Amino acid sequence: MTLEVEHLSVADLVRDVSFEVGAGERVGLIGESGSGKSLTALSVLGLLPDELRATGSVRLDGQELLTASERELSRLRGNEMAMVFQEPMTALNPAMRIGRQVTEPFRAHRPPGRPAAELLDAVGLPGTARAYPHQLSGGQRQRVVLAMALANDPSLLICDEPTTALDVTVQAQILSLIKTSLSAESSLLFITHDLAVVASVCDRVLVMHEGEIVEHGSTRDVLTSPQHSYTRRLLAASDLEATR
Numbered sequence: 604m605t606l607e608v609e610h611l612s613v614a615d616l617v618r619d620v621s622f623e624v625g626a627g628e629r630v631g632l633i634g635e636s637g638s639g640k641s642l643t644a645l646s647v648l649g650l651l652p653d654e655l656r657a658t659g660s661v662r663l664d665g666q667e668l669l670t671a672s673e674r675e676l677s678r679l680r681g682n683e684m685a686m687v688f689q690e691p692m693t694a695l696n697p698a699m700r701i702g703r704q705v706t707e708p709f710r711a712h713r714p715p716g717r718p719a720a721e722l723l724d725a726v727g728l729p730g731t732a733r734a735y736p737h738q739l740s741g742g743q744r745q746r747v748v749l750a751m752a753l754a755n756d757p758s759l760l761i762c763d764e765p766t767t768a769l770d771v772t773v774q775a776q777i778l779s780l781i782k783t784s785l786s787a788e789s790s791l792l793f794i795t796h797d798l799a800v801v802a803s804v805c806d807r808v809l810v811m812h813e814g815e816i817v818e819h820g821s822t823r824d825v826l827t828s829p830q831h832s833y834t835r836r837l838l839a840a841s842d843l844e845a846t847r
């Protein structure tokens with residue numbers, strides 16, 4: 604799978620953004636709040652709010668997504684692309700048992716996919732199939748969302764601040780689960796404002812500032828010898844040294 608984003612713009616909030624994510628690559632998209640990271644991800648997923656329109660090109664294995672029908676996008680989101688957002692409750696149905704939710708991605712599939720218990724075991728949640736979301740902790744709910752996202756073995760996983768709402772120890776568990784559960788051929792676009800997270804998860808990083816990508820390179824290069832003044836400020840303001 605290759606994701607090619609070319610000259611993507613969303614109003615004046617995302618401006619002329621271009622990047623590529625190849626098969627098996629783990630790419631971080633970093634930048635402060637409001638820099639356009641989420642709008643970039645939503646454009647890829649075809650989930651922009653109605654009042655915003657993306658221009659340019661977003662291709663998944665050569666298929667243009669910006670002009671794809673809602674039906675096609677929804678098929679791709681169930682199979683090729685999966686996402687995990689900051690707040691797990693937005694992805695979960697509060698009135699549906701966990702076991703049913705994790706098998707929801709298979710509902711239209713013949714033959715049916717893996718059993719709920721197996722999917723839940725894989726994210727460290729054995730015996731929770733009959734629970735409702737409110738009976739789980741925030742970290743456990745995010746594990747459920749991850750189980751749903753990984754159920755169809757997507758070729759592209761997009762995570763938008765998946766650990767920001769969680770406390771530090773739980774953050775580390777979820778990050779490690781993302782790293783170990785994503786298959787080696789699957790690609791990852793990981794949005795965060797936390798440079799320590801990028802350092803632990805990503806091979807490559809894109810730095811976004813005021814709607815534009817101002818710097819990109821290997822995680823090591825960008826974090827050890829940043830070229831752009833904004834990246835230098837971002838590093839200076841982070842506690843990256845302290846977390847090493």
Ligand SMILES: Nc1ncnc2c1ncn2[C@@H]1O[C@H](COP(=O)(O)OP(=O)(O)OP(=O)(O)O)[C@@H](O)[C@H]1O
Binds near residue numbers: 616
């Ligand atoms: N529906 C919308 N209509 C108008 N402006 C919007 C809309 N959604 C987001 N914006 C604005 O677009 C800019 C980029 O937002 P975006 O959510 O992509 O930022 P972000 O980098 O992901 O920040 P955060 O880390 O806070 O999520 C912000 O200034 C935001 O206020």
